[in-house]
Amino acid sequence: MGAHTLGTSAIANAIREVFGYLDRYRGNVFVVKIEDSLLDNPLFPLLIRDIVQLHRLGIRIVIVPGARNAIDAILGKYGHESKCVNGIRLTDDQAMPLVMLASMTVSQKVLAQLSANSATGVMGNWVRARSMGVLKGVDYGRTGRVEKIKADVVKELLDEGYIPILPNLGWNKLGQIYNVNSNEVASALCASSLEVAKFLDLGLEGGVSAEGLELPEGVVAGPEGIIHELTVDQARNLLERNGDAIPFAMRDILSHALKSCENGVPRAHVVNGLHEGSVLEEIFSSRGGGTMIYANDFASIRPASTHDIPELLKLMEAYMRMEALVPRTAEDIAAKIADFIVFEVDGRIQGCGALHRLSDEWGEIAAIAVDQETKSRGAGSRIVNTLISQAKRQGLKRLCLLTTQAGDWFPRLGFRFGTVDDLPEPIRSNYNRQRNSRVMLREV
Ligand SMILES: CC(C)(COP(=O)(O)OP(=O)(O)OC[C@H]1O[C@@H](n2cnc3c(N)ncnc32)[C@H](O)[C@@H]1OP(=O)(O)O)[C@@H](O)C(=O)NCCC(=O)NCCS
Numbered sequence: 339m340g341a342h343t344l345g346t347s348a349i350a351n352a353i354r355e356v357f358g359y360l361d362r363y364r365g366n367v368f369v370v371k372i373e374d375s376l377l378d379n380p381l382f383p384l385l386i387r388d389i390v391q392l393h394r395l396g397i398r399i400v401i402v403p404g405a406r407n408a409i410d411a412i413l414g415k416y417g418h419e420s421k422c423v424n425g426i427r428l429t430d431d432q433a434m435p436l437v438m439l440a441s442m443t444v445s446q447k448v449l450a451q452l453s454a455n456s457a458t459g460v461m462g463n464w465v466r467a468r469s470m471g472v473l474k475g476v477d478y479g480r481t482g483r484v485e486k487i488k489a490d491v492v493k494e495l496l497d498e499g500y501i502p503i504l505p506n507l508g509w510n511k512l513g514q515i516y517n518v519n520s521n522e523v524a525s526a527l528c529a530s531s532l533e534v535a536k537f538l539d540l541g542l543e544g545g546v547s548a549e550g551l552e553l554p555e556g557v558v559a560g561p562e563g564i565i566h567e568l569t570v571d572q573a574r575n576l577l578e579r580n581g582d583a584i585p586f587a588m589r590d591i592l593s594h595a596l597k598s599c600e601n602g603v604p605r606a607h608v609v610n611g612l613h614e615g616s617v618l619e620e621i622f623s624s625r626g627g628g629t630m631i632y633a634n635d636f637a638s639i640r641p642a643s644t645h646d647i648p649e650l651l652k653l654m655e656a657y658m659r660m661e662a663l664v665p666r667t668a669e670d671i672a673a674k675i676a677d678f679i680v681f682e683v684d685g686r687i688q689g690c691g692a693l694h695r696l697s698d699e700w701g702e703i704a705a706i707a708v709d710q711e712t713k714s715r716g717a718g719s720r721i722v723n724t725l726i727s728q729a730k731r732q733g734l735k736r737l738c739l740l741t742t743q744a745g746d747w748f749p750r751l752g753f754r755f756g757t758v759d760d761l762p763e764p765i766r767s768n769y770n771r772q773r774n775s776r777v778m779l780r781e782v
Pocket residue numbers: 560561657662663703704705706707708709712713714715716717718719720739740741742743744745746747
């Protein structure tokens with residue numbers, strides 16, 4: 339089978355990817371926190387339409403509307419000073435009715451959009467709260483902490499096909515109402531018996547910006563400066579290292595997203611809710627534009643097997659056409675399959691590479707390729723570093739490689755330029771002068 343026979347269709351690939359994710363998520367609970375800054379935007383109805391579509395496809399949606407801006411606006415309108423200590427609002431008895439009005443208005447806006455899409459949302463008193471009391475001499479008044487969520491009632495509603503909505507209000511056992519943080523409501527839902535599969539925080543931020551931050555090891559930012567992926571440890575480390583350098587609102591979101599993962603949610607996402615299609619991309623592809631914190635190992639490197647050959651050919655095909663990789667057939671790959679590793683995300687191959695043992699001293703790194711849409715997220719570096727570790731384990735002393743278009747990239751992984759004469763046999767004798775690849779070398 340020649341590589342040219344594997345014509346690819348981007349649309350078919352995208353559909354296949356969606357099928358895979360749908361299988362995985364149907365019947366799962368997603369907690370969706372929607373910041374109120376989105377509600378009055380003309381694009382908000384499109385976001386709700388996508389969320390209702392997820393609901394129709396069998397994903398069980400719980401919505402937590404944030405009300406911070408609405409509360410600020412209403413307090414300002416009635417000349418009530420809004421006081422915050424360490425980012426936490428102090429709610430006095432006079433402010434509480436205004437807070438309730440703002441929270442209800444926000445939830446009503448969400449309900450209205452659900453109705454416009456023929457979905458039924460239900461609001462209720464399912465958040466048990468208690469007073470924050472007095473801390474370090476500061477009386478927080480009617481600001482409360484979330485004590486627990488009545489998850490059994492929320493579950494019953496989900497079973498009935500409703501979309502539960504939990505505003506930022508909670509009640510104590512005596513029926514006293516408190517103003518609670520919606521991020522806390524969302525993370526309490528995530529810690530409940532609902533077994534939440536995903537926490538989505540939809541705001542105006544397109545994720546966590548790396549600008550001005552000290553990044554933990556292994557964390558890379560995408561070309562637009564957004565950190566796309568963080569393990570739980572990296573997220574914790576990012577928060578610890580950077581403290582106030584992360585704006586308060588984002589720090590609050592990030593720490594609650596992290597907490598939800600620590601409490602068992604496999605993935606939490608911080609996404610710009612108004613960026614067209616961002617929620618769908620985040621859920622149904624492995625290349626979302628926001629920031630994902632993940633508790634499970636969603637990306638892994640493993641040895642390739644013969645089953646992978648069609649996908650490997652598909653991945654390399656574009657680069658073979660661009661002459662970035664030497665042409666290889668399925669038979670060529672099959673003959674060396676034990677040398678190949680693949681970088682897999684959610685069961686889909688997005689990168690590959692090979693280490694060919696040439697002698698007891700020399701190894702050759704070859705066939706490094708990363709899916710065009712996954713580029714600049716650290717996959718290429720992970721693949722090459724894995725192959726270098728393999729070379730070390732095999733006792734090899736030196737590595738070589740030939741490249742036409744990545745000569746500027748390999749030096750960041752410790753490679754330096756060499757000449758054809760530096761190459762070991764049989765690479766030197768087989769060197770294709772017409773192709774004129776650059777020679778790169780590295781000690782192991
Ligand atoms: C080279 C390649 C493997 C890099 O993969 P990747 O997953 O994007 O790499 P990483 O995310 O680890 O690194 C990305 C960084 O390298 C830079 N980079 C990517 N490809 C580059 C190239 N060909 N030349 C110079 N720099 C490059 C990116 O701009 C980015 O820079 P930044 O960190 O400053 O933003 C990928 O572009 C590829 O598949 N290229 C075609 C195949 C090829 O040439 N293979 C080598 C022959 S064996």
